[in-house]
Amino acid sequence: MSDTQPHFDTLQIHGGAAPDPATGARQVPIYQTTAYVFQDADHAARLFNLQEVGYIYSRLTNPTVAALAERITHLEGGAGGICCSSGHAAQIMALFPLMMPGRNVVASTRLYGGSYTQLTQTIKRFGWSAKLVDFDDLDAVKAAIDDDTRAIFCESIANPGGYITDLDAIAAIADDAGVPLIVDNTSATPYLCRPFDHGATLVVHSTTKYLTGNGTVTGGAVIDSGKFNWSASDKFPSLSQPEPAYHGLNFHEVLGPMAYTFHSIAIGLRDLGMTMNPQGAHYTLMGIETLSLRMQKHVENAVKVAKWLEADDRIESVTYAGLESSPYYDRVARICPNGAGALFTFAVKGGYDTCVKLIDSVELFSHVANLGDARSLIIHSASTTHRQLTDEQREAAGALPNVVRVSIGIEHPDDIIADLDQALNKALA
Ligand SMILES: *Cc1c(COP(=O)(O)O)cnc(C)c1O
Numbered sequence: 001m002s003d004t005q006p007h008f009d010t011l012q013i014h015g016g017a018a019p020d021p022a023t024g025a026r027q028v029p030i031y032q033t034t035a036y037v038f039q040d041a042d043h044a045a046r047l048f049n050l051q052e053v054g055y056i057y058s059r060l061t062n063p064t065v066a067a068l069a070e071r072i073t074h075l076e077g078g079a080g081g082i083c084c085s086s087g088h089a090a091q092i093m094a095l096f097p098l099m100m101p102g103r104n105v106v107a108s109t110r111l112y113g114g115s116y117t118q119l120t121q122t123i124k125r126f127g128w129s130a131k132l133v134d135f136d137d138l139d140a141v142k143a144a145i146d147d148d149t150r151a152i153f154c155e156s157i158a159n160p161g162g163y164i165t166d167l168d169a170i171a172a173i174a175d176d177a178g179v180p181l182i183v184d185n186t187s188a189t190p191y192l193c194r195p196f197d198h199g200a201t202l203v204v205h206s207t208t209k210y211l212t213g214n215g216t217v218t219g220g221a222v223i224d225s226g227k228f229n230w231s232a233s234d235k236f237p238s239l240s241q242p243e244p245a246y247h248g249l250n251f252h253e254v255l256g257p258m259a260y261t262f263h264s265i266a267i268g269l270r271d272l273g274m275t276m277n278p279q280g281a282h283y284t285l286m287g288i289e290t291l292s293l294r295m296q297k298h299v300e301n302a303v304k305v306a307k308w309l310e311a312d313d314r315i316e317s318v319t320y321a322g323l324e325s326s327p328y329y330d331r332v333a334r335i336c337p338n339g340a341g342a343l344f345t346f347a348v349k350g351g352y353d354t355c356v357k358l359i360d361s362v363e364l365f366s367h368v369a370n371l372g373d374a375r376s377l378i379i380h381s382a383s384t385t386h387r388q389l390t391d392e393q394r395e396a397a398g399a400l401p402n403v404v405r406v407s408i409g410i411e412h413p414d415d416i417i418a419d420l421d422q423a424l425n426k427a428l429a
Pocket of ligand 1: 207208218
């Protein structure tokens with residue numbers, strides 16, 4: 001074997017998955033077990049001391065789940081990673097090593113609806129808070145950072161509006177402030193965007209979406225670049241000072257670039273228990289093998305559908321960054337060179353009721369609160385995913401009453417367009 005790094009298409013099939021050492025099984029077995037027999041008492045002690053890496057209990061690690069974590073880590077170009085029970089679990093797990101009561105995260109206003117609520121409401125119960133600002137206003141991002149800020153959070157391609165974040169600019173601000181940039185790379189996938197190449201420290205995923213690609217399981221992942229110096233300041237004591245929750249271990253001193261990942265396993269998964277199960281990891285491992293092929297087709301179809309919509313009289317506007325008319329078109333080549341994804345919104349000439357009728361008239365599209373499925377999906381954000389936000393928040397998130405969000409699937413593009421055409425006719429009749 002040559003020592004050059006294999007390409008993406010190869011890593012999505014082989015990354016993290018050698019033939020099973022026990023049986024030679026070529027596919028990654030589903031290790032459906034809770035616990036692992038120790039060789040002897042000394043082996044057990046070494047595992048618990050993190051002196052040797054191995055399996056103890058499946059709340060912490062499991063070989064099937066570990067294969068998936070390693071594969072996503074390869075695809076993102078990171079140093080280490082963990083999988084979790086959902087994308088939202090991954091977001092909490094990503095913040096957990098960094099935060100304490102009284103600390104805050106500076107986040108983009110353009111977020112998945114559920115992330116918006118998680119950050120603005122739910123994390124308050126932990127004594128954490130979020131400051132949401134427009135990430136195109138770099139001065140506002142800088143101004144929002146204070147002594148208690150411990151992370152900056154954004155999405156690479158932001159859900160639902162087809163907005164592309166200038167990751168390089170935000171990473172530079174995070175660097176100056178000495179805090180990590182966390183990028184939710186769900187809508188882009190590492191095939192379209194590699195946040196670590198733009199200076200991000202951590203990547204989170206909802207593997208529920210494109211990585212699995214077939215709408216079968218929920219899951220999440222947190223991947224660490226391994227490049228952040230946790231000891232450069234006293235901001236991250238859980239990583240850079242003796243941690244009482246793990247018998248005084250100094251994770252950064254002992255584990256170096258793997259400090260964050262081991263912290264996430266040894267404390268995060270151990271004590272929060274947001275663990276992915278091996279059966280779930282299996283479905284995602286199956287899906288991820290075809291990630292690049294699917295993403296190429298998703299993007300190709302999205303461009304065709306977005307262009308058709310943009311040229312149609314019944315449509316007011318289309319927010320797809322892959323259209324030349326998009327203010328974010330120039331960022332596509334720099335941030336996500338393989339395409340702007342397959343998730344966008346369009347505004348219908350009509351109002352709330354027209355959109356509801358459109359949703360009720362589609363036949364090929366599925367009306368679901370999901371994205372990144374092989375199937376084309378549609379949702380009216382204002383009446384569903386973004387329902388709990390105020391009018392101003394909905395506007396900032398690009399979820400106005402006459403706007404619908406589509407996740408373009410990998411069916412034949414003519415069939416996707418035909419379905420939208422007949423549904424628009426019914427909605428506007
Ligand atoms: C779906 C999604 C999430 C949440 O993931 P779950 O797996 O549903 O918990 C977070 N961020 C983005 C961008 C998403 O699309």
